[in-house]
Amino acid sequence: MRRLPLNSPQPPHSVRGTAGSSVQHDSAWKHVSGQARYIDDMPEPEGLLHAAAGHSEQTHARILSMDLSAVRAYPGVVAVITAQDVPGHIDIGPVFPGDPVLADGLVEHVGQPLFAVAATSHEAARKAARLARVDYDPLPAQITVEQALASQSFVRPSRTHLRGNPDSALKQAANRLSGSQHIGGQEHFYLEGQACLVEPTEDAGVFVHTSSQHPTEVQKLVAEVLGLPIHEIQAEVRRMGGGFGGKETQAAPLACVAALLVRATGRPVKYRLSRPDDMVQTGKRHDFYNTWDIGFDDTGVISAADIMVAGRCGFSPDLSDAIVDRAMFHADNAYYLDHARVTGHRCKTHTVSNTAFRGFGGPQGMMVIEQAMDDIACQVGRDPLDVCLDNLYRPGRDTTQYGQTIEQHVLPELMRSLEQSSDYRQRRQAIQAFNRTHPVLRRGLALTPVKFGISFTAKHLNQAGALVHIYTDGSIHVNHGGTEMGQGLYIKVAQVVATAFQVDLDRIKVSATRTDKVPNTSPTAASSGSDLNGMAALNACETIRAGLTEFAAEHWQVSPDSVRFENNTVHVGDTAVPWADFVQTAYMNRIPLSSSGFYATPRIHFDHDAGQGRPFLYYANGAACSEVIVDTLTGEYRVVRTDILHDVGRSLSPDIDLGQIEGGFIQGMGWLTTEELVYSAEGRLLTTGPATYKIPAVSDKPPDFRVQLLPESPNREATVFHSKAVGEPPLMLAISVWSALRDAVASITDHRYCAPLDTPATPERVLAAVTESQQWVAEANREAVADE
Ligand code: MTE
Numbered sequence: 001m002r003r004l005p006l007n008s009p010q011p012p013h014s015v016r017g018t019a020g021s022s023v024q025h026d027s028a029w030k031h032v033s034g035q036a037r038y039i040d041d042m043p044e045p046e047g048l049l050h051a052a053a054g055h056s057e058q059t060h061a062r063i064l065s066m067d068l069s070a071v072r073a074y075p076g077v078v079a080v081i082t083a084q085d086v087p088g089h090i091d092i093g094p095v096f097p098g099d100p101v102l103a104d105g106l107v108e109h110v111g112q113p114l115f116a117v118a119a120t121s122h123e124a125a126r127k128a129a130r131l132a133r134v135d136y137d138p139l140p141a142q143i144t145v146e147q148a149l150a151s152q153s154f155v156r157p158s159r160t161h162l163r164g165n166p167d168s169a170l171k172q173a174a175n176r177l178s179g180s181q182h183i184g185g186q187e188h189f190y191l192e193g194q195a196c197l198v199e200p201t202e203d204a205g206v207f208v209h210t211s212s213q214h215p216t217e218v219q220k221l222v223a224e225v226l227g228l229p230i231h232e233i234q235a236e237v238r239r240m241g242g243g244f245g246g247k248e249t250q251a252a253p254l255a256c257v258a259a260l261l262v263r264a265t266g267r268p269v270k271y272r273l274s275r276p277d278d279m280v281q282t283g284k285r286h287d288f289y290n291t292w293d294i295g296f297d298d299t300g301v302i303s304a305a306d307i308m309v310a311g312r313c314g315f316s317p318d319l320s321d322a323i324v325d326r327a328m329f330h331a332d333n334a335y336y337l338d339h340a341r342v343t344g345h346r347c348k349t350h351t352v353s354n355t356a357f358r359g360f361g362g363p364q365g366m367m368v369i370e371q372a373m374d375d376i377a378c379q380v381g382r383d384p385l386d387v388c389l390d391n392l393y394r395p396g397r398d399t400t401q402y403g404q405t406i407e408q409h410v411l412p413e414l415m416r417s418l419e420q421s422s423d424y425r426q427r428r429q430a431i432q433a434f435n436r437t438h439p440v441l442r443r444g445l446a447l448t449p450v451k452f453g454i455s456f457t458a459k460h461l462n463q464a465g466a467l468v469h470i471y472t473d474g475s476i477h478v479n480h481g482g483t484e485m486g487q488g489l490y491i492k493v494a495q496v497v498a499t500a501f502q503v504d505l506d507r508i509k510v511s512a513t514r515t516d517k518v519p520n521t522s523p524t525a526a527s528s529g530s531d532l533n534g535m536a537a538l539n540a541c542e543t544i545r546a547g548l549t550e551f552a553a554e555h556w557q558v559s560p561d562s563v564r565f566e567n568n569t570v571h572v573g574d575t576a577v578p579w580a581d582f583v584q585t586a587y588m589n590r591i592p593l594s595s596s597g598f599y600a601t602p603r604i605h606f607d608h609d610a611g612q613g614r615p616f617l618y619y620a621n622g623a624a625c626s627e628v629i630v631d632t633l634t635g636e637y638r639v640v641r642t643d644i645l646h647d648v649g650r651s652l653s654p655d656i657d658l659g660q661i662e663g664g665f666i667q668g669m670g671w672l673t674t675e676e677l678v679y680s681a682e683g684r685l686l687t688t689g690p691a692t693y694k695i696p697a698v699s700d701k702p703p704d705f706r707v708q709l710l711p712e713s714p715n716r717e718a719t720v721f722h723s724k725a726v727g728e729p730p731l732m733l734a735i736s737v738w739s740a741l742r743d744a745v746a747s748i749t750d751h752r753y754c755a756p757l758d759t760p761a762t763p764e765r766v767l768a769a770v771t772e773s774q775q776w777v778a779e780a781n782r783e784a785v786a787d788e
């Protein structure tokens with residue numbers, strides 16, 4: 001790997017790589033040269049076995065019998081286990097019960113694991129797992145959100161946020177619009193599929209190498225299935241080849257199965273899913289069915305809203321309670337709704353249990369109000385941007401329907417600034433002129449905001465620990481509870497530590513995340529990795545620094561005020577001691593050079609029963625302006641230009657943040673445009689690989705793509721160096737693409753009617769919206785003639 005040598009010449013008075021400077025991802029070189037090690041790249045231990053599972057072919061059924069004799073007899077098979085072989089808990093539901101590690105008499109979706117095989121090769125395990133003979137007694141199944149709503153079948157109770165009296169305010173409103181939408185799900189398509197390698201330890205326990213965003217949960221659930229205390233299990237995550245939420249809870253079942261096979265065989269076991277198995281067996285972004293009824297005045301300013309969001313959770317709760325909560329928390333996006341009711345349903349279906357995905361329900365919630373906003377603009381005959389600006393939260397209209405007051409009003413100015421820098425108004429005119437004349441093509445433009453709440457909505461998860469060691473050569477080793485999935489968390493935390501001691505970044509190493517170094521960690525999720533772990537690491541550094549300062553003052557006989565850490569040097573009064581010498585001196589004087597650190601997010605609380613509180617420490621903001629061109633004969637389209645202005649507070653690492661914004665936007669664009677999950681009527685996933693499930697390609701990047709960080713915008717909360725979280729919010733900037741598509745289609749009716757456009761907005765759906773708009777025009781013309 002290419003690293004700056006420690007003693008390379010450097011400009012005077014500058015420390016390389018502190019917080020706020022742009023640096024390479026610590027694994028960038030390894031990522032692009034193929035040297036970064038993922039689970040399947042690890043050297044295989046002696047006697048390694050490979051795992052595979054046999055799956056349910058039924059949507060919902062009782063298992064009458066399972067004949068596994070052919071599985072056991074297959075060459076290379078060493079062990080076959082079922083639910084009966086689990087010594088501890090069978091249920092490994094991460095928050096609420098409902099997820100059997102192996103089916104226990106009942107199956108509730110196609111692809112549910114029934115039994116597991118350990119064999120001497122990956123191929124043998126997979127082939128053997130297909131040889132079971134299972135007799136089922138089929139039960140009635142429900143597949144869609146509508147079916148679940150009709151039968152009131154939910155994995156968790158429904159909830160409501162209520163402010164004022166929306167029913168009477170709706171009746172009194174000058175104008176009123178209602179509608180519904182289907183928002184599609186999304187496959188994570190992480191480059192590295194789910195994988196783990198589990199080894200027996202010298203005692204009863206196991207050591208788990210896992211590709212998981214939540215090593216502590218892996219540790220705990222493995223302990224539970226094995227019936228052991230947590231301290232017998234260690235889990236380690238060096239890195240993931242992408243997680244995107246898909247490895248928050250759903251890495252654990254593999255680790256549990258592998259651990260059970262380790263226990264059955266006494267040998268190490270690797271379990272990795274092939275792409276089709278991963279797509280069938282693991283949860284995805286929830287698809288949603290949403291409805292709204294909104295009242296507004298003649299300028300489009302909203303006075304009342306009654307919104308329902310309903311997510312397809314699959315067969316078990318997993319994280320769905322919090323995901324639908326977050327959809328509810330974002331059904332306002334950036335707009336003041338005044339009298340409002342937001343209801344959220346967690347629909348139970350006989351499909352795989354859907355899970356976290358970048359935005360965690362927030363994006364699906366925002367889509368309601370963004371569709372309504374465009375509809376309102378059509379209705380009152382104004383530019384959608386003007387309607388949007390007039391509805392933004394601002395002082396005086398600054399409290400959400402769940403009771404949190406927006407304290408940092410970033411968006412009004414940010415949007416004005418993007419309006420300018422993207423030439424929105426001039427381009428709007430040019431597009432109108434184009435659309436009036438072109439016989440086939442239609443262009444569309446949209447500028448949409450994002451406001452995203454930062455903190456886990458489960459309060460207890462908002463904590464983190466870190467461990468910082470300084471060695472006697474002055475090099476520093478950092479460990480924290482966060483995991484690296486490509487987002488650049490390790491390098492950001494290293495930059496925080498470099499800043500704390502004012503030493504070059506290349507003196508600092510962040511090593512693999514391990515449950516035996518920092519315990520009881522939260523998942524790396526909710527975009528909070530750097531907020532939480534950066535602060536915990538800073539806390540550890542401050543403890544060490546306080547001890548070093550006290551020592552220096554005593555040793556050199558100066559006041560503590562005159563001890564300064566600067567430029568790889570500790571200044572003690574008039575004496576300048578190079579960092580490594582200083583550390584060595586402290587060591588010889590028996591001063592602690594290691595500390596743990598801790599952080600718990602302040603100022604957050606929420607009463608889930610009342611639906612009121614302050615769930616988020618702050619909001620991240622951004623806006624995007626996208627332009628599209630649509631072929632009205634085929635529904636095909638392209639995104640021709642996107643401008644983004646995004647608020648990351650005082651950035652910890654600007655290039656890393658820009659990468660997150662670009663990647664998030666493209667991932668969101670894929671979700672809303674090309675990525676379509678198709679299920680059969682029986683709930684069998686038909687799109688199980690890249691041939692049928694279309695993620696964005698390099699060529700789908702807008703050819704004109706201008707991404708900027710909002711300058712001079714420190715977070716007014718006391719976050720780490722006043723930065724803001726960046727991981728998830730940019731995904732929702734892609735709503736601008738969908739909105740621009742609707743704008744292009746609405747130009748057919750001269751923006752008198754804005755046809756609905758469910759997502760993913762594939763060319764087929766765009767074409768249907770075009771056709772609907774053309775029919776609307778024909779109908780309007782007929783009526784006009786009839787009136788004459
Ligand atoms: N970026 C990359 N490259 N890979 C990922 O898997 N996950 C996203 C986001 N950015 C992800 C990513 C999600 S879902 C979250 S919650 C955050 O990163 C988690 O990391 P952070 O909290 O450190 O930002």
Ligand code: HPA
Pocket residue numbers: 248319322326356360455456457458461523525526527
């Ligand atoms: N976001 C992401 N992941 C989570 C959350 C959340 O709010 N709560 C629990 N896991």
Ligand code: MOS
Pocket residue numbers: 213243244245246248356357358359360524525526527728
């Ligand atoms: Mo991200 S969906 O919170 O892992």
